[in-house]
Amino acid sequence: MIRNLIAFLKEYGKSVLGLIGLGIMVFFIVSAVFAPCIAPYDPHQMHKPLEHPNSDHLLGTNDIGQDILSELIYGSRVSLFIAFFVSIVSAIIGTSLGLLSGYFERVGFFIMRIVDAFLAIPRLPLIIVIAAFMRPSIWNLIFMFIVFGWPFTARIIRSEVLSLRNRPYVDATRMLGARDFYILGRHILPNVVPLIIVQLIIEARHVILAESGLSFLGLGDPTAKSWGMVLHYAFEYPTIFISEIWKWWMLPAGLCITFTILSLTFIGYSLEELINPRLKRVTRL
Numbered sequence: 001m002i003r004n005l006i007a008f009l010k011e012y013g014k015s016v017l018g019l020i021g022l023g024i025m026v027f028f029i030v031s032a033v034f035a036p037c038i039a040p041y042d043p044h045q046m047h048k049p050l051e052h053p054n055s056d057h058l059l060g061t062n063d064i065g066q067d068i069l070s071e072l073i074y075g076s077r078v079s080l081f082i083a084f085f086v087s088i089v090s091a092i093i094g095t096s097l098g099l100l101s102g103y104f105e106r107v108g109f110f111i112m113r114i115v116d117a118f119l120a121i122p123r124l125p126l127i128i129v130i131a132a133f134m135r136p137s138i139w140n141l142i143f144m145f146i147v148f149g150w151p152f153t154a155r156i157i158r159s160e161v162l163s164l165r166n167r168p169y170v171d172a173t174r175m176l177g178a179r180d181f182y183i184l185g186r187h188i189l190p191n192v193v194p195l196i197i198v199q200l201i202i203e204a205r206h207v208i209l210a211e212s213g214l215s216f217l218g219l220g221d222p223t224a225k226s227w228g229m230v231l232h233y234a235f236e237y238p239t240i241f242i243s244e245i246w247k248w249w250m251l252p253a254g255l256c257i258t259f260t261i262l263s264l265t266f267i268g269y270s271l272e273e274l275i276n277p278r279l280k281r282v283t284r285l
Contacts, residue, residue, distance in 0.1 A: 011274055021266025024259055032076040039070040043225045053248050060248040063237050071225050072252055078226035079260070082138065082211050086145040087203040091196055093146070094153025099184050099192075101154065102161025112158065118151040124210060131219040138221045141214065145207050153199045160192050194275040201268040205261055212257050227253045 012018050031038060040058075041047075046065040053060045059068040097115075101108030127144050134140045164170065165188065173183055214220050215228025222229065230253040240246050 012270060015270040015273065017266040018270025021263040021270065024263035025267065028076050028080060028256075028260055028263075031073050032080050035073045035077055039067075039073040041067040041070045043067065043070045043074045045070075050245065052244075059252055060245075062233065062249055068230070068249055068252065071230050072227065072256055074225045075227045075230055075253070076256065078138065078224050079208055079211060079228070079257075082142055082145070082226075083204040083207040086142055086149060086207045087200045089146050090149035090203050091153055091200045094150040094199070095157050095189075095192070095196055097150070098154040098157025099161055099189065102158040103165050103180065103184055103188070108158065111154070115151040115154050118148065119155070121148075123148050124213075127210065128214065128217070128219065131214055136219065136221050138224055141211060141220065145210065149203050149207070153196070153203070156195060156199055157192055160195055161188055164188050164191055194271070198268055198271050198275065201264050201271065205264040205268070208257065208260055208264075227256050 043066060045067070047057065047061050047067065049061060049063055049065045051057050051061040051065075057067050057069065059072070061067055062071070097111050101111040101115075127148060130144055131141065134144075170183060170187055173187055178186075211220065211226065212228035212231070215226055216231045216235070218232055220226060220229055220232070231250060234240055234246070234250040234253070237245065237249075240250060
């Protein structure tokens with residue numbers, strides 16, 4: 001196991017895009033974890049409104065005097081927490097149901113009908129409609145993202161399990177008297193872990209965009225400091241586009257979202273290259 005991990009890290013280290021994406025993500029994660037130590041001020045503390053960037057406030061202040069840099073640093077906590085919590089829980093639910101539906105045909109039929117029903121519904125528009133009628137809360141957003149996030153993972157894992165369950169080594173294990181759940185946990189699950197990781201990255205990327213979009217529309221938690229809420233309050237200011245305020249208020253939050261999505265894209269693409277060698281050969285051509 002340790003040897004495989006070391007070999008995997010060596011292969012991943014050969015990807016320039018993967019290292020760039022990982023470096024950007026580590027930067028934001030460190031900022032989120034050590035926000036109280038890094039942020040110059042409490043994000044709710046008020047100073048002189050609409051200060052230009054200076055030595056005291058590197059990105060200036062917003063319309064009520066809150067330090068924008070501190071908002072962005074603390075905002076990384078909310079945005080990344082929602083993204084990774086939702087993607088991990090969705091991966092666990094989707095993987096479990098995908099394994100069951102791919103290995104057990106009768107159970108799989110009913111599970112996949114539920115998955116088809118969820119996939120037939122436009123995801124983001126429905127989340128927007130539901131969020132408009134629910135009390136603004138981070139946990140309400142998390143709940144909605146999980147409800148509509150697991151079916152994608154379940155379908156992908158199921159398709160892989162369908163091809164793995166009839167492999168010779170699985171048949172040999174079954175003939176030796178191994179139980180179904182032992183086969184699932186010992187021989188099938190380890191082979192779908194790379195797919196789970198890639199799907200987790202894809203889901204995290206989608207959740208960051210969705211949370212930022214909902215917060216920008218005013219459907220997020222107004223008491224939470226997230227990048228989307230920073231954009232929401234910036235766009236509500238009446239003279240945001242006819243003054244220079246947007247340069248230090250709106251633009252940095254948008255860049256944080258952009259670089260986070262870019263880092264997840266680079267990491268996901270590098271992982272796909274490792275999982276699918278044919279993709280690596282195509283990129284070289």
